[in-house]
Amino acid sequence: MPNLAHHLRRAAAWVILLGSATAAPAQSVGLPAPRLLTTMPMGGKAGTTVEVAVTGEHLDDAGDLTFSDPRITAKRKPDAGDRYTVTIAPDCPVGLYEARVTTRLGVSSARVFAVGSLAEVTVTTPNRTLATALELPLNSVCNGAVADRAIDYFTFQARKGQRVVIDCAARGIDSKLNATVIVGDAAGRDLLVERRGGAIDFAVPADGKYTIKLHELTYKGGPAFYYRLGVWEQPAGTSVVRQPSTQAVNAFSWPPVGLPVQAATAEVEPNDGGRPQRVTLPCDVAGGFFPAADVDVYEFEAKKGETWWVEVASERFGLPTDPAVLVQRVVKGEKGAPDTLADVLELSDIPSPVRVSSNGYAYDGPPYNAGTADVLGKLVVPADGLYRLQLTDLFGGTRSVPGHTYRLVIRRAAPDFALVAWPLHMELRNGDRNALSKPLSLRGGATMALEVVALRRDGFDAPIELAMDNLPPGVTAHGLTIPAGKSHGMMLVTARADAPRGFTNATFVGRGTVAGQAVTRPCRLATVAWPIPDSWGEIPSPRLLADVPVSVSGIDLAPLTITAKAPVLEATAGTKLTVPLVHRRTSEFSGDKIPMKAVGAGFEKAPAFELPIQADKSEVVFDLKALNVPPGEYRVSFLGGGVVKYRHQPEAVARVEAASQKMLLEVKALEAEVKRVADDAQRAPPEKKEQMARTLTATTARMKAATAALTATQQQLTRAKSAAQPRDIADIIVCEPFTIRVRPAEKK
Known part of the structure; x- marks a missing residue:
């Protein structure tokens, strides 16, 4: 097909x-669809209740705020159309969930809502200078959004020898923010900087106050540039578990059905070319591309004609890695000569099954890419003997990140999709x-x-x-x-x-x-x-x-x-x-x-x-x-x-026109009543003048309120008529x- x-x-x-004769130079694409764009805050702690404000597109007649897990519920606040009281059950697991708003056009697109285990803080007043920095307690998450051409400032107290992790969730929770996070001393002098979306693992050098500066990489900002800034104490010797993140499209193809959560074998360093790690096929190995320029080599025996499938997952974990596999046969040297290696198979990317955009934009293909930089391919063993599989990260020549992990699976054919x-x-x-x-x-x-x-x-x-x-x-x-x-x-x-x-x-x-x-x-x-x-x-x-x-x-x-x-x-x-x-x-x-x-x-x-x-x-x-x-x-x-x-909503015009006409009649009736009361006040005897004056004041106030309401409905009618004008889509x-x-x- x-x-x-x-x-x-x-x-x-x-x-x-077909439409060039009547269409504008830049037509809109796609009929209006309801879209939830922001929630503030973007999450909450399990077992708590939080007030959430929402914004979006085409959220006409917005109703319920719903979530992808029934353990998160929301009630709309009376007289506050964009605000909801969200209750998170104590047994709701930490992770990301989808939030949506019901509208006249159906249910909106989703926005991520995070459930965590740490205390929650929300930025409520500008903190764009060191003097106005928001103090964060350790073991908390702060919800905020950076303004255009601005830096958000925070402080925290720490003791010498503490290990503090500073982790900014942004792109992984649907934000447009490419975060730059800087840890500084009490005076704001830079100590550590992270510009690539990673977490900062900070060894506190002395007791005292420290600063965090947070801004967009190119100093953009606005409501769409939101974040959840986590600051917590990390026990020594433990791995950093970052805040949860959404999955890229290509993650749909991992893991294979039936694969255990934990690999059967772990990589044992050193396992480079001179010291390969011996494995037996089939195998399932968990390892990491660490330190920089790491080359992991696995050695195994195989028989001629055997067919094995080799799969590596790393990028599909959400990591900026590009695994590559080289399989070589070990050829024994004759008469004491050293062994040599003969190339058998090279594997790199899994291409998208369909053509996608050639440059990451939605122009010559869809913006969705089902392909991945991970590896999947078939190894047909050419001869009995010893083989080596060399696994590298093509992007890892200068990067030394312990969290850049992989999973290597070599299996008999297990056809699936x-x-x-x-x-x-x-x-x-x-x-x-x-x-x-x-x-x-x-x-x-x-x-x-x-x-x-x-x-x-x-x-x-x-x-x-x-x-x-x-x-x-x-x-x-x-x-x-x-x-x-x-x-x-x-x-x-x-x-x-x-x-x-x-x-x-x-x-x-x-x-x-x-x-x-x-x-x-x-x-x-x-x-x-x-x-x-x-x-x-x-x-x-x-x-x-x-x-x-x-x-x-x-x-x-x-x-x-x-x-x-x-x-x-x-x-x-x-x-x-x-x-x-x-x-x-x-x-x-x-x-x-x-x-x-x-x-x-x-x-x-x-x-x-x-x-x-x-x-x-x-x-x-x-x-x-x-x-x-x-x-x-x-x-x-x-x-x-x-x-x-x-x-758009042409039926709204008639509805608003009716409301406007009704309000116009009410204003006219009140105008007549004001005139009548004023005349009565003039003719009233002295003992009733004060009472009539009060009646006139109250009636006049009612007329002014009705006039203001009439003006509002007339403005609403103008907007409804404008929206109902036909436009090319x-x-x-x-x-x-x-x-x-x-x-x-x-x-x-």
Whole structure:
């Protein structure tokens, strides 16, 4: 199956051609989606309650704040729409969880919420000078955000001989902050500096006060540049366990199913070329790239014709490492000559199963990279004898970091697969370069496409069926099979036009057959941490999600719903099949046609076509002979791109107009009442003048309050009318999937 994202990039180019007469030079991409951007604080201690303020995009009619673990709950504060009281159960494990807000458009994108075991502090007043530094107790975590072109200052007390760890969680909790952390003396003079996101392991030289200075590497700042600064005492001789971090997309492929949490063998230094460490195959070894330029060598016996699979994990642990493996055969020297080494196999990166962006941006490919700098490859033993495996970190020549660990596994073939998926993206060719977080928040009648990528392990090449269960009422999901030997497919999630408002955490899996046994594997979902409307100036930060949330608006409808007239169509192999389509529009579009492309194994080579957008129905013809489609059952859909004349909450205009008209009548009534009371006050006898004056004052105050409310509703009406004005938004259009059954041709 060709790269599915490629179809969308082609369709995007067609969208520009079709919409160029009416579209603005820089069109928006993607219909509005609810996105939670910040929580402050970003976490709390288990067993406590904390007040959390949230911000985001398109959080209209914001409701509940929900989390990926039921042990974290929230209640909205009365009369404080952006604030929630969050309760963390005492038995909630330390770690990262997903926070989301329910809105009129469905459930928002996620933001990380951390649960810790240390005392929590939040920056509440500016601490941008040494004189205003915030004092932190040891064994605490501070929540804050750096301002633009500013430094945050902290102090802490420590004793001589203490070992203090200073760890700033930022990029690993979805922040845009590339933190620079400096530990200084009481006068602020620098002692230790960390600019690469690592923790500072500080041996306290004397009793007294010490400073911490924290800023963004290039002195950027703002609400998106938040952090959790941990300061704790670390016992001597123990390893530093840093604050938890989100997982990169490529972590989906680790660990292999059934691998023990702890390796059976540990690396024993020294184990360099002159002193290799002896192992017996199969083996599972835990080691580290330490010190700088470390080369670890393992020696083993093997027989000719044996096949072993070699896998190394290190980058997938979230480390900035690049493992490389060289396997060599030890050739015995003749007549007393020294042994020599003959190269047998070199292994380096595991490439992405699908093409990704060539430069880290969302332009010529998706920003998600399922590949990794880790190692996975096959070793076929060429001869009986002794072999050596040399393992190095290609980035480790000058770095000496004890925490740069690895796991080396050499095993017999254990065919299997791992899956990851993300919402299909669309990039325009007119200068827009977008990388948008796209929650599975469905409008009524919408179908959302997820691109699914498989990493095939140890020669597994069977088909993979995709399934999604535990969906909200009115929502269905259909997987387009990943064919044998291929690495990508698609999951299509559809909400009926009348689907009620709902939200569930879905189960997303792939099913295949390994050695005659049916197996089921989870499919992880990925997102970009921040919506980036223009990635010319910012590199996206994709990561894995902890769950698979699916929601339905129950209010908003898809601009266009395309369905096959019948959910199942039948045809005979070698003939032509006509697919009648039904269109239902709720929005206007730029142009009168939308470019579309068939997706689904067996039909992806069908010619592209143009859907007549203004019509209520159309037909697509498949030439089964030209496509060479064999008998069988196929799941098929169409996707493409169109420019929607999107109007945001047009129904709000009528609602606000009614409220404004009601307030106008109230103001007019109060104006008349004020005039009447004023006249009565003038004619009142002296003994009633004071009472009438008080009545006039109260009535006038009521009129002023009503006038202020009228002004507010009129301003709200202006904003609602502005928001409801149609604007061009390029979006992905997906047909609800249907089934084609191809019967065998009759024998002549």
